[in-house]
Amino acid sequence: MxxxxxxxxxNPIHFGHLRAAEEARExxxxxxxxxxxxxxxxxxxxxxxxxxxxxxxxxxxxxxxVNFVVSDLEIRQTEKSYTVNTIQxxxxxxxxxxxxxxxxxxxxxxxxxxxxPDVLTGMVDFxxxxxxxxxxxxxxxxxxxxxxxxxxxxxxxxxxxxxxxxQMTPMGISSTEIRRxxxxxxxxxxxLPDKVEEYIYQHNLYHP
Ligand code: ATP
Ligand code: MG
Numbered sequence: 152m153x154x155x156x157x158x159x160x161x162n163p164i165h166f167g168h169l170r171a172a173e174e175a176r177e178x179x180x181x182x183x184x185x186x187x188x189x190x191x192x193x194x195x196x197x198x199x200x201x202x203x204x205x206x207x208x209x210x211x212x213x214x215x216x217v218n219f220v221v222s223d224l225e226i227r228q229t230e231k232s233y234t235v236n237t238i239q240x241x242x243x244x245x246x247x248x249x250x251x252x253x254x255x256x257x258x259x260x261x262x263x264x265x266x267x268p269d270v271l272t273g274m275v276d277f278x279x280x281x282x283x284x285x286x287x288x289x290x291x292x293x294x295x296x297x298x299x300x301x302x303x304x305x306x307x308x309x310x311x312x313x314x315x316x317x318q319m320t321p322m323g324i325s326s327t328e329i330r331r332x333x334x335x336x337x338x339x340x341x342x343l344p345d346k347v348e349e350y351i352y353q354h355n356l357y358h359p
Contacts, residue, residue, distance in 0.1 A: 152248045155184040155278060156241060158234060159258075160326065161205045162198065163351060164212045165343040167324040171280045174319045175253050176218055179278055183218050184253070185241070190225040190232040198330050200356055202226035211346040233266040238274050251315075253278040256285040259314070260293055268295065273310030283323040287316065333357040 157172050164186075172184040188205045206226050213219035224240060225232040234252075241250060252275050259279055262268045272295040281287060287303050290296055296314070297307045306314040324342050332339050334357065339348055351357065 152182040152245070153180060153251070154241075154245060154248050155179070155181040155251045155253045156187055156238070156275075157184055157253045158187040158189065158237070160196075160199060161186070161188045161209050162200060162326045163205065163329060163343060163347055163356070164209045165324045165326060165329060165347075166341075167282075167322040169212060169216075169344075170322055171253065171255065171317075171319055172219060173216070175251075175278050175280065175317055178317055179251060179315060181218070181251065183220055186213060186219060186221045187224065187237060188221065188226055190228055192231060198327075198357070204350075204354060204356060208347045208350055211350055212344045214346075235265075235267045235271045235274070238271065242274070250275045251278050252276075253280060255280045255282040256287065256290060257282055260285070260289060263294055269310070272308050273312060276312050277308075277314035278317055279306070279314045280317045280319050281321070283321045290314070330357045334359050 155172065155175050157168065159168060161168065175181060176184050186209050188202060188209050191202045203226065206221060206223055209221045213221055225237055238252065254277065256279055262271065265271060279290065290306055291299060295308050297309045299306050304316050308314060329339050329342055
């Protein structure tokens with residue numbers, strides 16, 4: 152099987168995440184996309200709500216897609232979760248399968264700040280998803296990128312791995328913006344699935 156892994160805080164999950172996963176699945180012929188909500192970091196990140204709520208919202212959002220699964224691997228553990236460890240575990244769970252790490256350009260450019268980035272960039276191939284506000288050319292500034300092919304459809308990483316580019320339908324949606332709207336008691340309709348919206352109101356999440 153060909154598996155995509157989409158990590159994130161999903162705080163909350165929205166249509167940008169879902170469409171990125173769906174377009175990656177179709178373009179790269181993935182059998183499944185595994186959504187991997189991050190655990191709770193020991194240092195409090197502003198606005199980050201409990202992992203169980205973020206996981207549950209991801210479950211609600213993906214329930215109607217048979218090709219999507221949500222993993223509780225990171226939210227179950229009490230120690231700090233590092234992407235390197237998560238990918239390593241997934242490689243152990245799926246030894247016969249081809250894994251791809253799916254992430255937006257913003258997240259890819261942030262990798263130098265992650266734990267053991269040079270190990271991480273050598274573990275699997277990547278699928279880089281375009282995102283409004285981020286330029287594909289900027290990917291070349293990453294210290295882990297060696298070169299781009301002509302049409303900017305693929306990057307070669309210094310590790311020997313490749314990063315396929317997915318020019319996805321531009322969706323200027325972010326969790327930060329959704330949290331801001333909620334703080335200001337504004338509508339979040341049509342930015343995320345109805346079931347996620349209902350869950351947020353039911354549990355009074357992201358309240359000032
Ligand atoms: P926040 O604003 O809290 O950072 P976010 O909207 O960026 O939230 P994350 O959970 O940080 O969502 O992102 C998870 C992954 O999804 C990242 O790889 C990110 O680049 C990608 N992603 C999020 N939103 C979009 C979008 N609108 N288009 C393309 N990729 C996206
Ligand atoms: Mg983000």
